[in-house]
Amino acid sequence: MPAPVAPATLATHACFGGVMSFHRHDSAATRSAMRFAVYTPPQAATRRVPVLYFLAGLTCTEETFMMKAGAQRLAAELGLMLVAPDTSPREVRIAGDDASWDFGLGAGFYVDATAAPWAAHYRMYSYVTAELPALLAAHFPADPGAQGIFGHSMGGHGALVAALRNPGRYRSVSAFAPIAAPMRCPWGEKAFSHYLGADRSSWAAYDASALLAAHARGGTILVDQGTGDKFLDEQLQPDALVAAARQSGQQLELRMQPGYDHGYYFISTFIADHLRFHAERLCR
Amino acid sequence: MPAPVAPATLATHACFGGVMSFHRHDSAATRSAMRFAVYTPPQAATRRVPVLYFLAGLTCTEETFMMKAGAQRLAAELGLMLVAPDTSPREVRIAGDDASWDFGLGAGFYVDATAAPWAAHYRMYSYVTAELPALLAAHFPADPGAQGIFGHSMGGHGALVAALRNPGRYRSVSAFAPIAAPMRCPWGEKAFSHYLGADRSSWAAYDASALLAAHARGGTILVDQGTGDKFLDEQLQPDALVAAARQSGQQLELRMQPGYDHGYYFISTFIADHLRFHAERLCR
Numbered sequence: 001m002p003a004p005v006a007p008a009t010l011a012t013h014a015c016f017g018g019v020m021s022f023h024r025h026d027s028a029a030t031r032s033a034m035r036f037a038v039y040t041p042p043q044a045a046t047r048r049v050p051v052l053y054f055l056a057g058l059t060c061t062e063e064t065f066m067m068k069a070g071a072q073r074l075a076a077e078l079g080l081m082l083v084a085p086d087t088s089p090r091e092v093r094i095a096g097d098d099a100s101w102d103f104g105l106g107a108g109f110y111v112d113a114t115a116a117p118w119a120a121h122y123r124m125y126s127y128v129t130a131e132l133p134a135l136l137a138a139h140f141p142a143d144p145g146a147q148g149i150f151g152h153s154m155g156g157h158g159a160l161v162a163a164l165r166n167p168g169r170y171r172s173v174s175a176f177a178p179i180a181a182p183m184r185c186p187w188g189e190k191a192f193s194h195y196l197g198a199d200r201s202s203w204a205a206y207d208a209s210a211l212l213a214a215h216a217r218g219g220t221i222l223v224d225q226g227t228g229d230k231f232l233d234e235q236l237q238p239d240a241l242v243a244a245a246r247q248s249g250q251q252l253e254l255r256m257q258p259g260y261d262h263g264y265y266f267i268s269t270f271i272a273d274h275l276r277f278h279a280e281r282l283c284r
Numbered sequence: 285m286p287a288p289v290a291p292a293t294l295a296t297h298a299c300f301g302g303v304m305s306f307h308r309h310d311s312a313a314t315r316s317a318m319r320f321a322v323y324t325p326p327q328a329a330t331r332r333v334p335v336l337y338f339l340a341g342l343t344c345t346e347e348t349f350m351m352k353a354g355a356q357r358l359a360a361e362l363g364l365m366l367v368a369p370d371t372s373p374r375e376v377r378i379a380g381d382d383a384s385w386d387f388g389l390g391a392g393f394y395v396d397a398t399a400a401p402w403a404a405h406y407r408m409y410s411y412v413t414a415e416l417p418a419l420l421a422a423h424f425p426a427d428p429g430a431q432g433i434f435g436h437s438m439g440g441h442g443a444l445v446a447a448l449r450n451p452g453r454y455r456s457v458s459a460f461a462p463i464a465a466p467m468r469c470p471w472g473e474k475a476f477s478h479y480l481g482a483d484r485s486s487w488a489a490y491d492a493s494a495l496l497a498a499h500a501r502g503g504t505i506l507v508d509q510g511t512g513d514k515f516l517d518e519q520l521q522p523d524a525l526v527a528a529a530r531q532s533g534q535q536l537e538l539r540m541q542p543g544y545d546h547g548y549y550f551i552s553t554f555i556a557d558h559l560r561f562h563a564e565r566l567c568r
Binding site for chain 2: 013014015016017067068070072073139157226227258259260261263264265267268269272
């Protein structure tokens with residue numbers, strides 16, 4: 001594989017002694033221009049630092065987490081690089097990609113689509129797990145040997161799937177309110193039937209509960225879930241993840257947070273716990 | 285004055301053990317519906333807590349600070365209520381109010397307009413310094429004897445003016461990148477000429493540097509200003525505030541922050557310092 005071409009830098013902002021930066025590049029995986037955001041902590045001035053990927057939820061962009069989660073303060077203290085990709089291709093367009101808010105633009109579901117017309121560009125799984133890490137290793141002071149991943153909702157699903165399918169690539173994984181069993185909820189069924197086709201046997205490769213029931217990945221998985229989350233019962237189904245973890249013997253710390261909802265006021269409340277969880281596993 | 289009518293609650297979110305809430309009410313000062321946001325810290329469950337007002341900058345709403353500054357974490361720890369009003373009336377409309385981004389909607393400049401047609405509704409000074417505090421005291425667990433105020437850019441101007449004109453009402457004041465001498469910069473001249481009319485002698489009542497040159501308010505004023513702020517020289521002019529403070533003997537701690545720009549990545553970096561500054565003066 002040739003060395004990745006350096007991404008363009010769209011904006012930079014000083015932040016907690018480090019740098020927030022926003023980038024755009026031509027992605028081979030999605031055959032589209034893609035955007036992503038990076039927080040580079042001050043420690044990266046003198047050495048490569050561990051890198052923690054955050055996958056965002058439906059309708060979000062590469063900016064959402066960086067703007068709303070309040071993660072940079074502690075990332076600067078812990079010496080963690082934060083990377084947030086966009087949630088789908090944006091610049092290439094496919095008919096129907098903006099017909100609904102929970103599918104298409106802003107809703108790539110971190111799968112490699114196999115069904116037409118989406119298969120041509122909606123390859124967010126390869127983009128997030130392979131192309132983007134290679135780009136970070138080549139052009140940023142990121143330590144490719146110390147990677148962690150986490151995410152929210154659709155992105156919590158994406159993070160769990162990425163870590164369960166690549167146990168050696170990610171040292172740590174956590175999630176906020178993940179879509180834990182997408183094969184069995186309306187959001188997931190809609191997305192998978194379009195991206196992966198009608199044959200449900202192919203869906204299990206992107207279902208965290210199905211993957212986890214088959215194989216534990218070692219270590220602990222941290223999940224926070226608000227009890228006041230309006231999507232809890234129908235879309236998120238943390239019980240399915242608990243059952244799968246029990247089946248394979250995976251250590252899972254599921255924390256039900258009383259009264260918290262699905263938004264970034266919830267995420268910001270517990271972001272420090274997640275950053276410390278990852279730092280304990282990445283900074284050693 | 286009759287007791288203020290309770291505002292409607294549009295949304296609530298659990299956040300750091302306290303509650304983020306968004307409200308709407310019919311304002312007497314602006315004769316328009318107004319929106320504001322409140323962060324109520326956990327300590328307010330058992331007692332009235334000090335209240336810190338944040339005035340936002342051009343184009344912002346009541347949501348911006350609450351979403352982007354990362355202030356709730358430390359406010360929860362310190363027991364501070366945070367209140368963020370919108371930056372202008374929104375629901376009542378005046379011809380020309382959306383003709384430019386730096387005047388009218390989202391740009392009330394925290395003055396009581398005296399010139400037609402703006403005088404009918406653009407009375408943000410009275411709204412912020414009198415009506416909103418009375419509403420908070422009547423319907424929230426806010427201690428009206430422990431109030432502080434801060435803000436950003438246009439809102440830094442607003443906070444300084446509010447505190448300099450009402451030294452007994454606010455125990456503490458600070459600002460991020462304030463428009464320090466609006467009578468002498470393009471944003472201020474545009475806004476004041478429309479809101480206050482052509483007679484510049486009336487403008488000084490809303491110019492922090494003019495007010496401060498005439499009277500010190502006691503205590504210290506904290507101001508953070510990024511050196512990489514593109515508005516620094518033409519619009520913000522911290523030097524005018526320094527000169528005014530010297531003239532009246534006001535203690536002013538102006539911190540020039542190397543490389544920081546005008547946005548919320550700058551504010552979030554230094555928000556903890558400001559919250560501690562206010563808490564030292566409010567929580568005693």
